[in-house]
């Protein structure tokens with residue numbers, strides 16, 4: 001991927017596919033690092049699945065989940081000296097608090113660090129694609145904090161869906177302004 | 182600063198209209214947004230469709246939706262157009278510019294752009 005924000009968009013789609021109704025995305029930057037966490041309350045993965053997903057080529061499992069998304073993210077993180085971590089609880093393991101949390105850590109000053117890129121487009125795309133999910137987005141960096149909670153928007157919008165064109169435009173402009181402050 | 186009051190205004194304005202839910206439009210534009218699609222540039226294509234459909238005043242008729250892998254990774258970004266009573270049209274190797282052109286010529290003007298079809302790349 002040419003931008004980290006594309007990986008974030010891609011990984012968020014796993015949470016959508018897992019049937020989550022709440023997805024929290026936090027991006028935390030320091031001078032040296034960028035860490036993002038995507039937490040969902042979807043169906044979760046058992047341990048074997050987690051292992052096969054992060055090590056697609058080294059699994060003994062015959063019915064492995066062949067995907068590109070997580071391995072690409074892992075590669076992007078590791079090539080900066082960082083890593084990814086997945087913690088997951090399946091619905092069977094715990095019918096109440098199931099879900100997945102994926103953390104990815106990047107070292108920004110490493111030559112192989114892929115810049116974050118257009119994160120606003122990614123957030124807007126997530127909401128447009130799954131307007132019924134409760135999204136939260138929190139991006140903190142030195143001297144900066146940008147937040148978006150779709151619950152707050154829904155409280156104002158009532159029946160108007162979040163993927164309404166004017167609402168989508170508002171969200172995009174809101175994020176642009178938040179970032180430029 | 183953008184305020185929630187503006188959202189309330191959008192709601193007020195829409196109040197009298199029949200609210201069209203996702204999928205209720207007679208035309209559906211479906212953009213492949215699996216990993217292969219995203220890596221190939223599907224995000225700006227999707228956003229160009231969303232913006233241009235609204236700009237051309239087609240929001241009530243056209244729904245823009247996302248899907249997973251359409252199955253022709255090597256031709257990503259791929260966009261499928263479903264119109265009531267017509268055969269599905271598949272555009273491949275899309276860009277944001279081509280997306281705007283499809284909205285204008287195909288969705289608004291009613292003419293399929295044959296050079297972007299899968300059979301012509």
Ligand SMILES: Nc1ncnc2c1ncn2[C@@H]1O[C@H](COP(=O)(O)OP(=O)(O)OP(=O)(O)O)[C@@H](O)[C@H]1O
Pocket residue numbers: 011014015018040042043044045053065066067068069070071100215216217250
């Ligand atoms: N948040 C999640 N919740 C539940 N299962 C997940 C989650 N993330 C990943 N998985 C599981 O891991 C598999 C591999 O994910 P990955 O993103 O690598 O590939 P994919 O989504 O299947 O396909 P691709 O990303 O290439 O389009 C998924 O198919 C799914 O079974």
Ligand SMILES: [Mg+2]
Pocket residue numbers: 010011013014067068069070216
């Ligand atoms: Mg995936």
